[in-house]
Amino acid sequence: MKVGFIYNDIYRYSVLGxxxxxxxxxxxxxxxxxxxxxxxxxKYFNSKIASNKQLLIFHDKDYVDxxxxxxxxxxxxxxxxxxxxxxxxxxxxxxxxxRRHAISTGSLILGSDLILNNELDYIFxxxxxxxxxxxxxxxxxxxxxxxxxxxxxLKKKHIKRIVYFDMDAHYGDGVMEYFKYDNNVLNISxxxxxxxxxxxxxxxxxxxxxxxLEHGFNDIDFKNIFEKxxxxxxxxxxxxxxxxxxxxxxxxxxxxxxLCLSNNAMRFTIEKFKDLSKKLIVMGGGGYNPWVTLRxxxxxxxxxxxxxxxIVLLDEGKRFLKNIEWxxxxxxxxxxxxxxxxxxxxxx
Numbered sequence: 001m002k003v004g005f006i007y008n009d010i011y012r013y014s015v016l017g018x019x020x021x022x023x024x025x026x027x028x029x030x031x032x033x034x035x036x037x038x039x040x041x042x043k044y045f046n047s048k049i050a051s052n053k054q055l056l057i058f059h060d061k062d063y064v065d066x067x068x069x070x071x072x073x074x075x076x077x078x079x080x081x082x083x084x085x086x087x088x089x090x091x092x093x094x095x096x097x098x099r100r101h102a103i104s105t106g107s108l109i110l111g112s113d114l115i116l117n118n119e120l121d122y123i124f125x126x127x128x129x130x131x132x133x134x135x136x137x138x139x140x141x142x143x144x145x146x147x148x149x150x151x152x153x154l155k156k157k158h159i160k161r162i163v164y165f166d167m168d169a170h171y172g173d174g175v176m177e178y179f180k181y182d183n184n185v186l187n188i189s190x191x192x193x194x195x196x197x198x199x200x201x202x203x204x205x206x207x208x209x210x211x212x213l214e215h216g217f218n219d220i221d222f223k224n225i226f227e228k229x230x231x232x233x234x235x236x237x238x239x240x241x242x243x244x245x246x247x248x249x250x251x252x253x254x255x256x257x258x259l260c261l262s263n264n265a266m267r268f269t270i271e272k273f274k275d276l277s278k279k280l281i282v283m284g285g286g287g288y289n290p291w292v293t294l295r296x297x298x299x300x301x302x303x304x305x306x307x308x309x310x311i312v313l314l315d316e317g318k319r320f321l322k323n324i325e326w327x328x329x330x331x332x333x334x335x336x337x338x339x340x341x342x343x344x345x346x347x348x
Contacts, residue, residue, distance in 0.1 A: 001041060003305045004114050006107040006125045007031045008047040014096035021256070021288050022141055027127045029290065029324065030297045036317050037298070041305040043120070047127070049099060050106035050149070057156070058149040063136040067143060071098035084137055091138035101143040104128045108150035108281065115241065115279050116157055122280045122304050126297045129245045129285035131172035132197065140197065145174045147243060150281070151185060154241060160184050163239040163277060166191070167269065168247025168285040169257035171200025171210070175245075180208045186237045188230060190250075192217075192257045209233060215258035219344045222265045226272065234276045242277035244269065246300055247285025248293040252340075253331070256288045262340035263296040270303045280304070290324050291334035299338050311338035 011027035034042065055064050066084055070076045074093055081087040086097075104127050111123035133145030151162055163186045164179065166172040171191040177199075179185040186207055191200050193212035203210040209230060213221075234242075246266055249256040273280055282300055287293030302311045313321070313336065321335040333340070 001122065001306065002043045002120055003041055003122045003124050003301065004045055004111060004120045005031070005034065005042050005301065006045045006047045006111055006123060007127065008103045008107070010096055010100050010103055011127050014094070014100050016094050016141070017092050020092065023288065023290050023326070026287060026290055026293055027284065029294045030126045030301070033294060033298050033317065033320055034301055036320055037302075037310045039301070039305050039307055039310055041307055042124075042301065045110060045114070047103050047107040047110055047125075049102045050109055050144075054109055054149065054153070055102060055105060055144060057152045058135060058145055060136040067138075068098045071096070086138050086143075090141055091143065097143060101130065101146070104130060105144050105146040105149050108146050108283075109153055111281050112150055112154055112157070115281070121278060122282070124282050124301050124304055126284035129168070129247065129283035130174075131166060131168065131245055131285065132170070132174045134174055139174060140170065142174065147172075147175050147245065147283070148178055150243065151175070151179065155184060159240050161237060161240045162186070163234055163237060163242040164188065164245070165242060165269070165273070166245040166247070166285075167250050167266070168245055169249040169254070169259055170195055170247070170286060171197055172245060173197050173199055176200070176208070176210060183207055186234065186239065190222075190225070192250075192259055195257060204229070206233070213259060216260050218260045219262050219265050220348060222261055223268065223345060223348060226269070231272065231276070239277045241279040241281065242273050243281045243283070244273060245283050245285045246297070248287030248289075248296040249285075251292050251296060253292050254287065254289045256286060262343070263292075263299050263338075264340055264343040264345050266296055266300055267303045267308075267339070268345045270300060290326050291321060291330050294321070294324070295334070295338045302338070313337060
């Protein structure tokens with residue numbers, strides 16, 4: 001079964017700022033390493049920029065217009081900075097600020113169409129996953145909320161049961177808060193307790209599962225909570241499609257959180273969802289250690305494509321990982337293997 005990998009080379013050269021947490025090339029690295037690993041079941045698509053009409057499915061027109069002009073002029077008035085939360089340390093003015101995020105939205109629109117037209121069952125879009133964006137404000141590095149736009153687009157196309165699953169360390173407030181009263185969407189977020197944006201309180205009902213996690217939350221905890229609190233809810237909901245935000249900042253060795261998951265938790269999640277939903281869209285999200293993020297998302301692609309054997313690194317793959325530059329030196333396993341060890345999911 002083929003997986004559609006949706007990508008655009010804007011991720012290779014655009015950068016939010018030299019000191020911004022969003023690392024340059026973190027998305028293009030996934031694309032490049034996937035080519036080195038030579039997957040058999042992956043088909044590549046070039047993402048187009050979302051149209052104005054598509055962006056307005058979720059966002060207010062004045063906000064979209066201001067963002068477009070800010071990219072063109074590379075400046076914003078103080079009034080609009082305060083109103084739209086653009087031009088801040090987290091959401092800076094940068095050269096591709098409109099196009100980059102309109103392309104991440106366009107990726108999910110394209111992926112949705114490929115699924116709706118029965119061309120593919122699984123979509124992989126690591127450049128998407130902007131779960132903090134609001135209708136008329138940027139928030140938490142997210143300028144357009146590509147996920148909310150995608151969900152509304154699918155609903156317009158008469159998809160009635162959509163699961164949104166978010167395992168990013170940060171609560172996906174832009175999506176969860178918007179859809180929490182929508183009975184067509186089962187909203188699930190596992191996130192670190194008391195981590196920004198600090199509004200993901202515990203909630204557990206038929207359409208919203210919001211689970212704040214304690215520091216040190218690990219693979220054993222994850223398996224228990226998924227099988228005891230989440231899996232039965234998804235089965236009962238009978239989704240037509242599942243949308244997965246796989247932010248890698250939930251993983252051990254990502255400095256943005258205190259969660260301690262291995263990337264095998266992501267494999268476990270995707271394998272579970274392949275049984276729970278016939279159609280999947282798997283995205284990226286947070287991820288601030290370049291090796292941890294790259295390895296996790298490549299692993300996600302391999303599992304989605306049913307090619308976990310492809311994650312065995314040969315010399316070219318190891319060289320690619322070794323040549324990544326960052327402020328810290330890599331640990332041995334960051335540049336020599338994709339899957340974390342041990343994989344406790346094989347034993348419990």
